[in-house]
Structures are given as C-alpha cells and as structure tokens.
Amino acid sequence: MKEAEIIAGWISPGSRVLDLGCGDGKLLKHLWQTRQAPGYGVEIDDAKAIACLQNDVNVLQLDLEDGLAAFADRSFDYVILSETLQAIHAQEPLMKEMLRVGREAIVSFPNFGYWRARIQIALAGHMPVSKELPYQWYDTPNVHHCTLVDFEALCAKLGFRVLERVVLTGGRPVSLLPNLLGSLAAYRVSA
Amino acid sequence: MIVTPQKARFTEPLKLKSGAVLPEFEIAYETYGELNAARSNAVLVCHALNASHHVAGTYADDPDNVGWWDNMVGPGKPLDTDRFFVIGNNYIGSCFGSTGPTSVNPATGRPWGADFPVVTVEDWVAAQACLADRLGIERFAAIMGGSLGAMQALQWALSFPARVRNSIVIAATPRLSAQNIAFNEVARQAIMTDPDFHGGHYYDKGVVPRRGLRIARMIGHITYLSDDAMMEKFGRVLRRVTPGFDFDVDFEIESYLRHQGDKFSNYFDANTYLRITKALDYYDPAAEFGGDLSKAFARAQADFLVVSFTSDWRFSSARSREIVRALLDNRRVVSYLENDAPQGHDAFLMNDARYFGALRAYFGNIAL
Numbered sequence: 001m002k003e004a005e006i007i008a009g010w011i012s013p014g015s016r017v018l019d020l021g022c023g024d025g026k027l028l029k030h031l032w033q034t035r036q037a038p039g040y041g042v043e044i045d046d047a048k049a050i051a052c053l054q055n056d057v058n059v060l061q062l063d064l065e066d067g068l069a070a071f072a073d074r075s076f077d078y079v080i081l082s083e084t085l086q087a088i089h090a091q092e093p094l095m096k097e098m099l100r101v102g103r104e105a106i107v108s109f110p111n112f113g114y115w116r117a118r119i120q121i122a123l124a125g126h127m128p129v130s131k132e133l134p135y136q137w138y139d140t141p142n143v144h145h146c147t148l149v150d151f152e153a154l155c156a157k158l159g160f161r162v163l164e165r166v167v168l169t170g171g172r173p174v175s176l177l178p179n180l181l182g183s184l185a186a187y188r189v190s191a
Numbered sequence: 192m193i194v195t196p197q198k199a200r201f202t203e204p205l206k207l208k209s210g211a212v213l214p215e216f217e218i219a220y221e222t223y224g225e226l227n228a229a230r231s232n233a234v235l236v237c238h239a240l241n242a243s244h245h246v247a248g249t250y251a252d253d254p255d256n257v258g259w260w261d262n263m264v265g266p267g268k269p270l271d272t273d274r275f276f277v278i279g280n281n282y283i284g285s286c287f288g289s290t291g292p293t294s295v296n297p298a299t300g301r302p303w304g305a306d307f308p309v310v311t312v313e314d315w316v317a318a319q320a321c322l323a324d325r326l327g328i329e330r331f332a333a334i335m336g337g338s339l340g341a342m343q344a345l346q347w348a349l350s351f352p353a354r355v356r357n358s359i360v361i362a363a364t365p366r367l368s369a370q371n372i373a374f375n376e377v378a379r380q381a382i383m384t385d386p387d388f389h390g391g392h393y394y395d396k397g398v399v400p401r402r403g404l405r406i407a408r409m410i411g412h413i414t415y416l417s418d419d420a421m422m423e424k425f426g427r428v429l430r431r432v433t434p435g436f437d438f439d440v441d442f443e444i445e446s447y448l449r450h451q452g453d454k455f456s457n458y459f460d461a462n463t464y465l466r467i468t469k470a471l472d473y474y475d476p477a478a479e480f481g482g483d484l485s486k487a488f489a490r491a492q493a494d495f496l497v498v499s500f501t502s503d504w505r506f507s508s509a510r511s512r513e514i515v516r517a518l519l520d521n522r523r524v525v526s527y528l529e530n531d532a533p534q535g536h537d538a539f540l541m542n543d544a545r546y547f548g549a550l551r552a553y554f555g556n557i558a559l
Contacts, residue, residue, distance in 0.1 A: 050545060053553050060527045070516050074522075
C-alpha cells in the first residue's frame with residue numbers, strides 16, 4: 001500500500017486540496033485522477049515547480065516558512081503535508097496555519113522511532129540512514145525529526161484531534177507497536 | 192523568421208475611459224504562425240513601455256531589427272509559433288505605428304500633439320478587442336505580457352472574461368505604489384519642463400524635448416535594474432584613468448545612462464511617454480471595488496500563470512502575490528512562479544532556463 005493511496009482514501013471526491021511541499025505534483029495528479037479533487041501545490045524548488053507544470057498541476061512557488069498568507073481561512077477541505085514536516089523549521093505555526101486554511105490536515109513523516117533507526121543510533125552509534133531517511137546528517141534537508149509519540153504530543157498541545165492514523169513499513173500497514181515497527185506514519189487531523 | 196508589419200484601420204469612434212472619444216484609429220500589428228481552422232490557437236502578446244508590435248523575427252529590408260521578445264516567441268521557442276498563432280500589437284497612444292500623439296488629428300489635419308487624449312490600459316484592451324474581431328478571433332488561447340504588458344493581460348481577463356482562456360501575467364503589479372508613481376512624475380516633469388516641450392506642441396516648432404526624454408529614460412532605466420545587477424555590470428569602474436574632479440563622465444554607469452538616454456530620445460515621442468506613464472499610474476482594477484482586488488477578479492474566467500522575479504524592486508514579488516491571493520480567493524486555476532533571476536524588473540526579457548522552461552511547460556498544456 002502506498003502513501004498516495006492512503007491519502008486518496010481519506011479524501012472525499014470533489015474536495016479542494018492544498019499540498020504543501022508538493023514536489024513534482026504526482027500526488028495532486030493522483031488525487032485529481034482518482035478523486036476528481038482539484039488542488040494547488042506549494043513548492044519552493046525551481047525544478048520541481050516546473051515539473052508540476054509539466055504534470056499539468058497548479059503550483060505556487062512560495063516558501064512555507066513564510067506561512068500560508070496567500071490562502072484564506074477554511075478555503076480548502078484538506079491541507080496535505082506529505083513527508084515534509086521534518087524539513088520545516090517552525091512546525092507549530094505551520095500546523096496552526098494548515099488548520100486555519102483547511103478543514104482537515106493530512107500529515108505524513110518518516111518515523112524516527114522506527115527500530116532500525118533506533119538500532120543505528122543505539123548500537124552502531126551513528127545517525128540513521130535508510131530508504132525513508134536517505135541523507136547523511138551533514139547534507140540532509142531535514143531539521144526536525146520526530147516519532148509517532150512526539151507528533152501526537154504536539155497535536156495534543158495544539159488542541160488538534162487525530163481522526164485517523166496509518167503506519168506503514170515497506171508498504172504494509174503496521175498495527176502492533178507502531179512507534180517501534182513503523183517506518184512511515186500518516187495522520188488525518190482536525191482542529 | 193521574416194515578418195511584415197501590418198495596420199488595421201477602425202472608423203468606429205472609440206469611447207475612452209476619460210470620457211474623450213477617439214473618432215478613428217489604427218493599430219499596427221504583426222502575426223507569427225498560422226491561425227488554425229478552429230481559430231483556437233491565437234495568442235495576443237502585449238508590450239510594455241518602449242516596445243512595439245515587433246515582437247519576434249526580423250524584417251526583409253532590416254535584418255538587424257530583431258523583435259523585442261524574439262527569445263520567447265518563434266518556431267520551437269517557449270511560445271511556439273509552429274503551434275500557436277501569435278499576434279504582436281502596438282497599443283494606441285504609442286509612437287510605433289498605432290494612432291497616437293504623432294498621428295494626424297482628422298479634425299485639424301495636423302498632428303494631435305498635446306490634444307491626443309490620455310489613454311488607459313482599459314482603452315488599450317478595448318482597441319485590441321476591435322483588432323481581435325477584425326482578425327476573426329472570438330477567444331484567445333492566451334494573452335501574455337510583462338510589466339505594463341502584464342496589466343493588459345490582466346485587464347483582458349476582466350474586460351472580456353469569455354474571450355481569454357489563459358492570462359499570462361509576468362513581472363506585474365495590480366496597481367502602482369506611491370513610489371512607482373513618484374518615479375513617473377519625475378520623468379514627466381523632466382519632459383514638461385524642457386524648454387523644447389512647448390506644452391506638447393513641439394512638432395510644429397521642429398524641435399524635440401530631448402533633454403527631458405533623456406532624463407526620463409535615465410530614471411526609468413534605474414528602476415528596471417536591480418542594485419546587484421547594476422553593481423555587477425558597472426561596479427565603480429571609471430571611464431577615465433583617474434577621477435576628473437569635474438562633471439564629465441567619470442563612472443561607467445554614468446556613461447551607460449547617458450547612452451541609453453540619448454538612444455531613447457532619438458526614437459521615442461515625449462507626448463507618448465507622458466501618456467503611457469499616466470496609463471500606468473491610473474491602472475487599478477480594484478479601485479471600483481473599494482480597493483478589494485478579490486472582488487475585482489470575481490468576473491475573471493481565465494486560468495492564470497503569474498511570474499515574478501525576486502530581484503524586481505519596481506514591481507516586487509509581493510505585488511504578484513497580491514494578484515495570486517485575489518485569484519485564489521476566487522478559486523481560479525492559477526500557477527505562480529517566483530524566479531530568483533538577479534536582473535531586476537528587466538528579468539522578464541531575459542532568457543532564464545527556469546523561467547523559459549516554466550512557460551514552455553505551461554504553453555504545452557494549453558489544448559488547442
């Protein structure tokens with residue numbers, strides 16, 4: 001099971017979608033094709049923004065760190081932050097902005113509590129490198145890693161409700177000890 | 192690509208935003224590529240302050256005269272004339288072939304001069320619509336422009352919502368700032384206080400307010416370039432071995448501005464300059480909606496591509512983001528690119544791989 005399928009499954013047909021850090025726009029294209037959900041992507045990288053246009057996806061080249069001032073309150077059904085949370089400097093204001101602009105937020109991130117990551121730190125004594133976390137510590141765009149427990153604590157602090165959670169490893173859902181056995185987590189959250 | 196300029200003559204009076212009426216007018220234009228059978232591939236290109244209908248290609252009798260956006264428009268270029276039928280046009284009030292202050296006033300048989308009315312972006316678009324009717328184009332695949340040209344592309348989507356499928360708005364602002372207007376006013380004052388201006392009736396006197404035009408162009412030119420681009424290009428390099436401790440040209444930038452001013456004053460008309468800067472100053476589609484740009488865009492039906500350049504301090508990226516915000520408020524289909532090209536406002540004329548790549552991709556998605 002792919003993350004895009006999980007997200008598509010959460011989105012009701014015809015919903016308005018905003019995808020923050022949308023990369024080449026493949027997720028938005030998938031949501032348009034499978035859910036007829038129109039949307040916009042936000043992407044700061046030049047090459048990825050052009051790739052969005054090549055994929056016929058609406059893209060807005062804006063810096064997420066500046067907030068979502070371009071978007072009115074409650075102007076989207078879903079605001080998606082797919083595997084981008086860990087690369088944001090200020091998570092708290094962005095999470096608040098997502099639920100100002102959207103009715104619901106969908107957030108996915110690589111789980112730093114995954115056992116392989118823990119072993120690489122605890123036993124091998126170096127920062128984890130894996131399929132989900134392919135970077136060396138000195139060249140990573142990621143600045144704030146977290147675990148499932150950490151993310152849920154942030155949601156509680158902000159007063160956000162977790163509506164749904166799916167945890168994956170190698171494309172398979174994980175239900176037992178997800179914070180230890182899951183490599184990727186996706187959440188559906190509301191205010 | 193060899194092209195031939197053409198003229199279309201309109202004998203129906205054109206009522207202007209000011210209330211004045213232009214009894215008849217001509218529009219100079221060029222076309223590139225072929226209009227398809229469905230008439231669905233037409234793209235109108237709108238020019239900025241000192242350009243013209245000569246957008247691309249060269250003339251058979253003047254092979255060095257290359258169109259001002261030839262890097263963007265042509266066979267295989269981002270706006271591909273193998274696929275699109277592209278129209279370059281000169282707006283009314285200009286001095287490159289369309290009816291303007293240097294044209295003959297039919298009421299007097301003499302050049303209009305100071306009596307030529309003040310025209311607006313809305314008037315230009317209305318006149319361009321007459322040209323579109325003449326060419327049999329009901330609906331444009333796209334209307335595109337940079338700077339003042341971008342204002343026309345925006346205004347088309349507001350004046351004739353059903354006639355524009357895509358509005359491509361580059362290095363734009365939805366309204367001039369007080370600082371922008373201030374620069375324009377200094378330029379106008381330079382022209383109007385030139386002793387050779389004669390209240391705009393200088394054609395009769397056989398003179399041109401050249402000093403005023405030079406200074407106007409020098410001021411304008413400063414606002415087209417970024418501080419960094421100017422420093423990069425000219426630095427503090429001297430034209431002579433040591434400073435002269437006089438008021439001849441010391442620095443390269445002085446020489447450059449004087450050269451640009453001289454060149455401009457040889458081909459541009461002062462009455463036109465006054466009117467174009469006024470058209471810029473007056474443009475404000477939100478004005479009739481209490482300053483609410485989102486309400487102004489409620490009637491737009493086009494899809495939009497908005498492009499800004501981070502080094503542009505004349506029409507900064509923040510101004511383009513106002514346009515994007517207003518379009519999002521109206522749930523328009525819009526893409527926005529914020530290009531970090533270093534050249535300043537003039538970046539819209541430069542061949543930047545990212546900027547051109549984005550336009551190529553956007554045009555590629557327009558179904559014909």
